[in-house]
Amino acid sequence: MAFTLVPVSSDAITRAVELLRAGGLVAFPTETVYGLGADAENQEAVASIYSTKGRPSHNPLILHVSSMQMAERYGVFNKESIALAEKYWPGPVTLVVPRRDKILFFNSMSDEVDTVAIRIPDAREALELIDKLGSAIVAPSANRSGRISPTQASHVQEEFTGASGNLKLILDGGHTRQGIESTVIRCIDGQPIILRHGSIIPDKYQFNRSISSETTLEDAVLHSPGMLGSHYAPDLPLRLNAKNTNGNEALLAFGPLVARIATPIFNLSEDQNLDEAAHNLYTGLRVLDKSGCDGIAVMPIPEKGVGIAINDRLRRAAAPRK
Ligand code: TXA
Ligand code: MG
Numbered sequence: 001m002a003f004t005l006v007p008v009s010s011d012a013i014t015r016a017v018e019l020l021r022a023g024g025l026v027a028f029p030t031e032t033v034y035g036l037g038a039d040a041e042n043q044e045a046v047a048s049i050y051s052t053k054g055r056p057s058h059n060p061l062i063l064h065v066s067s068m069q070m071a072e073r074y075g076v077f078n079k080e081s082i083a084l085a086e087k088y089w090p091g092p093v094t095l096v097v098p099r100r101d102k103i104l105f106f107n108s109m110s111d112e113v114d115t116v117a118i119r120i121p122d123a124r125e126a127l128e129l130i131d132k133l134g135s136a137i138v139a140p141s142a143n144r145s146g147r148i149s150p151t152q153a154s155h156v157q158e159e160f161t162g163a164s165g166n167l168k169l170i171l172d173g174g175h176t177r178q179g180i181e182s183t184v185i186r187c188i189d190g191q192p193i194i195l196r197h198g199s200i201i202p203d204k205y206q207f208n209r210s211i212s213s214e215t216t217l218e219d220a221v222l223h224s225p226g227m228l229g230s231h232y233a234p235d236l237p238l239r240l241n242a243k244n245t246n247g248n249e250a251l252l253a254f255g256p257l258v259a260r261i262a263t264p265i266f267n268l269s270e271d272q273n274l275d276e277a278a279h280n281l282y283t284g285l286r287v288l289d290k291s292g293c294d295g296i297a298v299m300p301i302p303e304k305g306v307g308i309a310i311n312d313r314l315r316r317a318a319a320p321r322k
Contacts, residue, residue, distance in 0.1 A: 001052075001165045005157055008125045008171040017132045019168045020045070025052060027142040027156045028129055029173030030121040032092045032181050032198070033149040033282070034156050035064065035139030036167065037129070040074070043106045045166070046138055052165030054145040060108035061138040062094050062117045062182070066130040074100055074136060075116045081187035084202070090122040092182040092199050107138050119182055125173050141181060142170075148232055148289075148317070151176045151282045158286075179279035180309050197309035199278055231316040232282075234289035234296065238318035242297035250293040252284050254301050264291040268301075278306045281313065 006012045008029065016026045023045040026037050036053065038045035040063050050057055065071045068085060075097035077085065084095055099116040107116055118136075121127065130137055141149040142156045144163070150156045153172035160167050183198030194202070236250075245251050245263050253267040254277055266284035268277035288296045298314055301307050 001160060001163055001167055003160065003167045003169060005153055005170040005172055008173040010128070012169075012171055013125065013128050013132060016129055016169055016171060020129075020133055020137070023048070023166075024168035025049060025166045026129075026168060027150075027153070027170040028126055028137075028139070029153070029171065029176055030064070030123045030126045030139075031177045032121070033151055033176055033179070034142040034153065034170075035126075035137070036142035036156075037064070037137040037139040039133060040107060040136035040138045046106045048166035049138065049140060052160070052163075052167055053140060053143070055140060056145070058108075060113045060115075060117065061140050062119060063107055063136040063138055064121055064126060064130060065118060065136045066120060066127045068120075070130075070136060071118050071120070072100075075118050076100055078187065080192050084185060084187065084192065085120075088200060088202075089120040090127070091120070092122065092178055093202075094119040094182045094184045094196075096184060096186040096188070096195065098188060115186075115188065117184060123173070123177075125171060129171075146231055146233055146321075148234055148282050148285050149181060151179045151279075155282070155286060175279075175283075177279070179281055179283075180306065180313065183309075197312050199275075199306045199309060201305065201308065230319040230321045232285075232313045233317045233319075233321065234285045236289050236293065237295045238314065239295060239297045240314055240318050241300045243299075245297045248294040249297040250288040250291040250295070252288060252296055252298040254299045264288060264293060272302075274302070274305050274307045274310070277301065278310055281310055285317065 020039045027034050038049050081095050081097050094117050096115050096117045143149050143159045152175050153170050156170050178199045183200045184196035186193045186195050250264040255272040266287050268280045301310050
């Protein structure tokens, strides 16, 4: 697949819009992770996201919009979803709401999905891209399906070099600010439900604990198809809550090290700062995956704040692979 990587600039965004209009895919930075974007109103382009990523066809995509007005073109908002949008947008919160029109746009390869996931990203370049295109951009994380999400343009390049697909351009905006995907909240009827943890934790709402790594495909499709077992996975096996390394393991550390160990180490945050750890998580997994070790031992991460999302991603990265 022939794609280019350019620093993000106004000219680069203009070029990206031309490519999107022609049905191509463009990878772009958001505040969470890099997205693999297509024009939401071009069905063929959206279909090519699935083939380029190797994404299961039942898993719908998030629409990225630049204003509430644009969001309402695609989704139907109730009191709860409007309140959440007002509170968190632009920002790393995705709202799943009823879909406005089945004909107008495509975010899924399946006709059965009558809801749509929408967010306004808090990243200037992404907003400029959407504004110039004039319609929503559907974008999953810009990694091959099941693999580690990209937080740097070079990660996207690594994922798709030598692969076949429709990626035309990577806009390089440096390291993403947050480093972990958005919180997904379902606002259909009754109390909103958190489907995926992220950096923002609206404490008012319950997490849908019925979706675990053991959730069957059928159950998951009903709730949030992306919440399946193995995901975010490096090539090497992961061992969680490790106190030290065994054999030829690399160490994904959190906080100060008690002993000196002669193994490749990536420390997510020496100061035990969870935001810093979230920012570094995917880079750390990628670095250690290339260490030549036999596995990655991961030190315990506190189950609080964004630590909940970090542990969720780590459990999925450690889950049995299909
Ligand atoms: O931070 C993010 O959310 C990043 C950036 C690029 O915006 N995007 C991202 O997309 O993580 P993706 O495709 O990797 O994850 C989207 C999640 C999946 O778990 C998917 O199943 C869920 O959102 N989702 C999308 N549409 C849905 C819907 N209509 N109902 C329930 N879940 C939905
Ligand atoms: Mg993803």
